[in-house]
Amino acid sequence: MHEHTHHHHDHDQDHDHVQPHAPPAKDEKIHSYYQVLGLALKELLLEKNILTADEIRQTIEFRDSITPAAGARIVARAWTDPAFKKRLLANGTEAIKEFGLDMGATILDVVENTPKVHNMIVCTLCSCYPRGVLGLPPSWYKSREYRARAVREPRAVLAEFGTHLPDTVEVRVHDSSADLRYLVLPMRPAGTEKMNEEQLAALVSRDCMIGVSLPRPI
Amino acid sequence: MGKELSPGDRVRVREDFPPGHIRTPVYVRGKEGVVTRAFGAFPNPEVLALGRDGLPKKALYEIRFRQTDLWPDYAGSPYDTVDIDIYEHWLAKV
Numbered sequence: 001m002h003e004h005t006h007h008h009h010d011h012d013q014d015h016d017h018v019q020p021h022a023p024p025a026k027d028e029k030i031h032s033y034y035q036v037l038g039l040a041l042k043e044l045l046l047e048k049n050i051l052t053a054d055e056i057r058q059t060i061e062f063r064d065s066i067t068p069a070a071g072a073r074i075v076a077r078a079w080t081d082p083a084f085k086k087r088l089l090a091n092g093t094e095a096i097k098e099f100g101l102d103m104g105a106t107i108l109d110v111v112e113n114t115p116k117v118h119n120m121i122v123c124t125l126c127s128c129y130p131r132g133v134l135g136l137p138p139s140w141y142k143s144r145e146y147r148a149r150a151v152r153e154p155r156a157v158l159a160e161f162g163t164h165l166p167d168t169v170e171v172r173v174h175d176s177s178a179d180l181r182y183l184v185l186p187m188r189p190a191g192t193e194k195m196n197e198e199q200l201a202a203l204v205s206r207d208c209m210i211g212v213s214l215p216r217p218i
Numbered sequence: 219m220g221k222e223l224s225p226g227d228r229v230r231v232r233e234d235f236p237p238g239h240i241r242t243p244v245y246v247r248g249k250e251g252v253v254t255r256a257f258g259a260f261p262n263p264e265v266l267a268l269g270r271d272g273l274p275k276k277a278l279y280e281i282r283f284r285q286t287d288l289w290p291d292y293a294g295s296p297y298d299t300v301d302i303d304i305y306e307h308w309l310a311k312v
Contacts, residue, residue, distance in 0.1 A: 107257075124243050124245070125241060125243060151243075151245065151288075151300055152289060153292075153293060153294070154285075154294065154298065155293070155294040155295070155298070156293070167294075167295035167297070168295070168297070169295070169297070170295070170297040170298060170299060171294060171295065171297075171298045171299075172282075172298070172299045172300075172301060173298075173299070173300045173301070174300075174301050174302075175243060175300055175301070175302045176303075177241050177242070177243060177302050177303050177304070178241055178260065178263070178278055178303035178304070178305070179257070179260050179278060179303070180257070180303055
């Protein structure tokens with residue numbers, strides 16, 4: 001209490017901070033049309049008691065808890081356990097439940113890269129993404145540029161990600177347009193025979209599972 | 219419509235531009251591809267988008283298009299393809 005009595009100009013003596021405080025930045029963010037629309041919808045849902053603020057917060061918290069590390073664990077398991085890989089390719093939605101993951105209302109389809117086929121994912125219509133295994137999509141995935149170019153000049157897009165594939169390999173782009181979500185199962189890199197599942201998972205990045213990149217070589 | 223499609227069937231996507239929430243990308247309308255998988259029936263998103271039940275359900279297929287069929291000046295490999303999931307009422311067997 002008494003700290004506040006001499007609360008004049010010398011803040012840094014009142015607190016433990018070495019540096020004086022910068023004044024808090026004003027929240028002057030200008031919202032776009034769609035952000036305003038989203039906020040208005042949220043407020044209406046709360047006002048009409050359709051959702052509670054805590055339910056919205058919990059959902060955001062759950063969404064944020066899923067990261068590409070979950071997808072990497074699935075890939076590493078598929079590389080080391082042939083029976084799991086078979087289950088994963090046959091029915092991805094069911095197989096990922098072994099990891100406590102859930103696709104919600106969508107279906108997970110895992111597409112396997114081979115020496116002849118390289119898979120790559122896009123959603124030209126909106127931003128469909130295998131959120132149940134990779135979390136939220138990166139902003140470039142949702143950009144108009146990626147969405148338009150991934151189906152028009154996929155090899156040019158791949159090259160910009162540092163991925164160069166010979167013309168003998170079929171680049172197969174999956175445009176997620178309906179009820180299925182796609183996850184790319186990359187090829188296990190050579191020289192990783194002695195690595196365990198955890199070490200293998202560390203080689204698998206989010207971009208490998210979107211299909212714009214390849215696992216880090218050894 | 220009505221007649222089920224099977225993997226291997228050659229199909230053409232309806233060249234139509236109705237208003238509403240259409241999940242058939244414009245760049246494949248009027249184009250030919252091949253059925254690669256049949257996924258079963260799903261609620262129709264065009265009806266769901268109106269806040270209705272999505273019934274009757276529509277059969278959903280994976281259609282594979284050759285890039286060179288989609289874009290005459292396609293610069294990649296002639297092997298390159300695009301797979302898109304399309305509902306039955308947008309497809310006609312050729």
